[in-house]
Amino acid sequence: xxxxxxxxxxxxxxxxxxxxxxxxxxxxxxxxxxxxxxxxxxxxxxxxxxxxxxxxxxxxxxxxxxxxxxxxxxxxxxxxxxxxxxxxxxxxxxxxxxxxxxxxxxxxxxxxxxxxxxxxxxxxxxxxxxxxxxxxxxxxxxxxxxxxxxxxxxxxxxxxxxxxxxxxxxxxxxxxxxxxxxxxxxxxxxxxxxxxxxxxxxxxxxxxxxxxxxxxxxxxxxxxxxxxxxxxxxxxxxxxxxxxxxxxxxxxxxx
Amino acid sequence: xxxxxxxxxxxxxxxxxxxxxxxxxxxxxxxxxxxxxxxxxxxxxxxxxxxxxxxxxxxxxxxxxxxxxxxxxxxxxxxxxxxxxxxxxxxxxxxxxxxxxxxxxxxxxxxxxxxxxxxxxxxxxxxxxxxxxxxxxxxxxxxxxxxxxxxxxxxxxxxxxxxxxxxxxxxxxxxxxxxxxxxxxxxxxxxxxxxxxxxxxxxxxxxxxxxxxxxxxxxxxxxxxxxxxxxxxxxxxxxxxxxxxxxxxxxxxxxxxxxxxxxx
Numbered sequence: 001x002x003x004x005x006x007x008x009x010x011x012x013x014x015x016x017x018x019x020x021x022x023x024x025x026x027x028x029x030x031x032x033x034x035x036x037x038x039x040x041x042x043x044x045x046x047x048x049x050x051x052x053x054x055x056x057x058x059x060x061x062x063x064x065x066x067x068x069x070x071x072x073x074x075x076x077x078x079x080x081x082x083x084x085x086x087x088x089x090x091x092x093x094x095x096x097x098x099x100x101x102x103x104x105x106x107x108x109x110x111x112x113x114x115x116x117x118x119x120x121x122x123x124x125x126x127x128x129x130x131x132x133x134x135x136x137x138x139x140x141x142x143x144x145x146x147x148x149x150x151x152x153x154x155x156x157x158x159x160x161x162x163x164x165x166x167x168x169x170x171x172x173x174x175x176x177x178x179x180x181x182x183x184x185x186x187x188x189x190x191x192x193x194x195x196x197x198x199x200x201x202x203x204x205x206x207x208x209x210x211x212x213x214x215x216x217x218x219x220x221x222x223x224x225x226x227x228x229x230x231x232x233x234x235x236x237x238x239x240x241x242x243x244x245x246x247x248x249x250x251x252x253x254x255x
Numbered sequence: 256x257x258x259x260x261x262x263x264x265x266x267x268x269x270x271x272x273x274x275x276x277x278x279x280x281x282x283x284x285x286x287x288x289x290x291x292x293x294x295x296x297x298x299x300x301x302x303x304x305x306x307x308x309x310x311x312x313x314x315x316x317x318x319x320x321x322x323x324x325x326x327x328x329x330x331x332x333x334x335x336x337x338x339x340x341x342x343x344x345x346x347x348x349x350x351x352x353x354x355x356x357x358x359x360x361x362x363x364x365x366x367x368x369x370x371x372x373x374x375x376x377x378x379x380x381x382x383x384x385x386x387x388x389x390x391x392x393x394x395x396x397x398x399x400x401x402x403x404x405x406x407x408x409x410x411x412x413x414x415x416x417x418x419x420x421x422x423x424x425x426x427x428x429x430x431x432x433x434x435x436x437x438x439x440x441x442x443x444x445x446x447x448x449x450x451x452x453x454x455x456x457x458x459x460x461x462x463x464x465x466x467x468x469x470x471x472x473x474x475x476x477x478x479x480x481x482x483x484x485x486x487x488x489x490x491x492x493x494x495x496x497x498x499x500x501x502x503x504x505x506x507x508x509x510x511x512x513x514x515x516x517x518x519x
Contacts, residue, residue, distance in 0.1 A: 049425060051424065051425060071425075074425065075425040081421070081422035083419060085441075085515075094423075094426070094436060095426045097432070098429055098432050127517075128519050146426065
C-alpha cells in the first residue's frame with residue numbers, strides 16, 4: 001500500500017502551518033521528513049494517519065493493505081504512549097483486543113512481536129520498570145502486532161539518550177532488513193534521517209513547504225555510524241536547513 | 256590540606272516524609288496519658304473532659320451488654336447503603352461530565368450550587384420525601400457523598416493523558432474500549448482520592464442522619480449522651496466513629512495499593 005499526500009495545506013487559528021505539501025510514500029520504503037522546529041512536520045504526520053483533517057488537499061491510500069493487517073496506518077509516538085497500568089504483553093494486546101481474533105492467534109501475534117523486538121522475557125513487566133529504550137521497543141512491538149501497511153513514526157527516538165538511539169536505529173534497520181515495511185519517519189535529527197531514510201523530505205520553515213526531496217540509494221543494511229557518504233548527504237541537508245532553522249529559532253513562539 | 260579549602264556545607268535534605276508509624280501511637284499515648292493524669296489530679300475538672308479510663312470502662316460495659324452491636328450494625332448498614340448509592344451515582348455522573356461537553360455544561364453549575372449546601376439542613380425535607388425510617392438516612396448520606404465524588408471524578412477524567420487517548424484512536428479502538436481501558440483506569444487515582452473525602456463525609460453525616468427517628472445507631476447514641484451531658488458515653492461513641500474513620504481510610508489505602516500498583 002502506498003500513501004499519497006496531495007497539495008495538503010493546514011492552519012491553526014488562522015496561522016498557516018503547512019502549504020501545498022505533495023509527497024509520495026512508496027511501498028517498502030522509509031520516507032524521512034525533516035525540517036526546522038515548528039515547520040509542521042508532526043502535523044503532517046497526524047494528517048497522514050487521520051488524527052487530524054487537512055484544511056485543504058487530501059491524503060490518499062493507494063492499493064490494498066496486506067492480508068492480516070488490522071490497522072493499516074499505525075503510529076509510533078515520541079513519548080511511547082504506553083498504558084502504565086498494563087504489562088508489556090497487555091500493552092501489545094490492547095491493539096488487538098478490539099479485533100475478533102481467537103485466543104491462539106492473539107497469543108501468537110503477541111509472542112511473535114515480542115520475539116522480534118527481543119522483549120520475550122519482559123512480557124509481564126510494567127512500563128515503569130523499563131528503560132526509555134525498552135519502552136519504545138514495546139511501542140514498536142505494539143505497532144508491529146497489527147501488521148500495519150504504513151508505520152507513522154513521530155520522532156520515535158527523540159526522547160532517548162544518544163547511545164540508546166544508536167541501538168534502536170540498529171534495531172529498526174534489522175527489522176526492516178528482515179521484512180521491509182513502509183514507513184514515514186518524522187525527525188529533527190539529520191543523522192537519523194540519513195541512516196534510516198530511502199528518501200528524505202526537507203520541509204521549509206512555517207508555513208511548511210517541500211523544499212527538496214533527497215533520495216539515498218545506499219541499502220539500509222550497509223549504512224553505519226560515521227559513514228562518509230552519509231556525512232556528505234547530512235551536510236547537504238544541513239546546508240538546506242541551516243538558515244531556516246536560524247530564522248525559526250529567532251521567531252516568537254506565538255508572534 | 257590547603258588552608259583555603261573548606262568543606263561545602265550540606266544544605267539539602269528534608270521535605271521528604273518517611274513512614275514512621277510508631278510516632279502516631281506515641282502522640283496518642285502522650286495525649287491520653289496527660290488527660291488521665293490531669294483528670295485524676297483534679298487539674299482538669301470532670302465537667303471539661305472525662306477520664307480516659309472511665310471511657311474505656313463505659314465502652315466495655317457497652318460491649319458486655321450487647322448494645323454495642325445493636326448500635327453499630329444499623330449505623331454500618333446506613334453507611335454502606337447510603338455511601339454505595341452516592342458514590343456509584345457520583346462516579347457515573349462524573350464520568351458523563353468528563354466525557355460529554357453538553358452534560359458538563361449543564362451540570363457544573365448545578366453541582367457548584369448543591370456542593371456548599373449543608374446537607375444536614377435538608378434532613379427535614381428528606382424525612383418528608385423519603386420517610387422517617389431508613390429512607391431519609393440513606394438519602395442524606397448518599398447526597399452528601401455524591402457531590403465530592405462527582406467533582407473528584409470529572410476532574411480525574413480531565414487529567415487523563417490525552418496522548419494515551421489519541422494512541423487508542425490511532426489503533427482504531429472503539430469509543431467504549433477507550434473509555435473502559437484508557438479513561439477509567441487513568442482516572443482511578445483521582446477517583447480513589449475523592450473516595451477518601453466522600454467516605455469521611457459519610458461518617459460525619461451518619462450522626463446527622465440519626466438525629467431524627469433513630470432509636471439505635473452510633474449517631475443516636477452520641478446525640479442521646481450529649482443531651483444528657485454524659486461525657487463518658489459521648490466519648491465512647493466518638494471513639495467508635497474515629498475507629499470507623501481509620502478503618503475506612505486504611506481500607507481505601509489497601510485498595511489503592513492493589514489497584515494502583517502500576518504507579519511508582
